[in-house]
Amino acid sequence: MRTLVLSDLHSNGTALDAVLAAAKGRWDISVCLGDVVGYGPDPNYVVERLREMGTQTIRGNHDKAVTGLMITDDFNPVAKAAVDWSRAELKPENLAWLTNLPPGPLETDGIVLVHGALQDEDEYVFTPAQALDGLLDSTAKVTFFGHTHHQGGFAYQDSQLEVLQIHPRATESFAALRIEPPCRYLLNPGSIGQPRDGDSRAAFAIADLEHQVVEFWRVPYDVEAVQQRMRAAHLPEPLVQRLAVGR
Numbered sequence: 001m002r003t004l005v006l007s008d009l010h011s012n013g014t015a016l017d018a019v020l021a022a023a024k025g026r027w028d029i030s031v032c033l034g035d036v037v038g039y040g041p042d043p044n045y046v047v048e049r050l051r052e053m054g055t056q057t058i059r060g061n062h063d064k065a066v067t068g069l070m071i072t073d074d075f076n077p078v079a080k081a082a083v084d085w086s087r088a089e090l091k092p093e094n095l096a097w098l099t100n101l102p103p104g105p106l107e108t109d110g111i112v113l114v115h116g117a118l119q120d121e122d123e124y125v126f127t128p129a130q131a132l133d134g135l136l137d138s139t140a141k142v143t144f145f146g147h148t149h150h151q152g153g154f155a156y157q158d159s160q161l162e163v164l165q166i167h168p169r170a171t172e173s174f175a176a177l178r179i180e181p182p183c184r185y186l187l188n189p190g191s192i193g194q195p196r197d198g199d200s201r202a203a204f205a206i207a208d209l210e211h212q213v214v215e216f217w218r219v220p221y222d223v224e225a226v227q228q229r230m231r232a233a234h235l236p237e238p239l240v241q242r243l244a245v246g247r
């Protein structure tokens, strides 16, 4: 069973299409770690693609903000403007689908899905100390998280925690991580719609636990086409520009 792991799509339909084209024929089921919407110009399109694929999806903080399940007082003004725009843009049935997304942690086919941290879906996991609690508490050997928009993760074995630097080079599409049975893993597939780890390519992962391998992918997409749609929608300029640099 190969699982396509999607996260932080952020209403970027062009990036999602590039990901699905690259992943075609390489997966059996699909999961999504949340932040389906927010920031980007294509909220309905992205929701509808996930609905068509039957992707097992948990909610992210932007999904909660757009649907009114979370107040946006601690969102910065640029993120809040995109939340308000997305809410007005979404068709009622797509808004209803987002409203009904379950929170993480969610166990599905031997892996656990969380948006942020295992203990708090809105918390960021950047450091080994932040990762440790999740690694110890998860009910599965492999847990996937999102929220930071940084591809990579952590491995834990015999009280040793290792930061995994997994990142396909500019000339490569993917880098493979071999899953070692005694280890526990907390892995981030990276963001499809708004990468922030310095690589503007859309990020995702494919997990094949039967064969003990997780592939971390990067695919280029037409960033300028997305930027044009964002400007036409009058989405905030900082959100438009960051897509080109992946920060």
Ligand code: ZN
Binding pocket: 008, 010, 035, 060, 062, 147, 148, 149
């Ligand atoms: Zn996000």
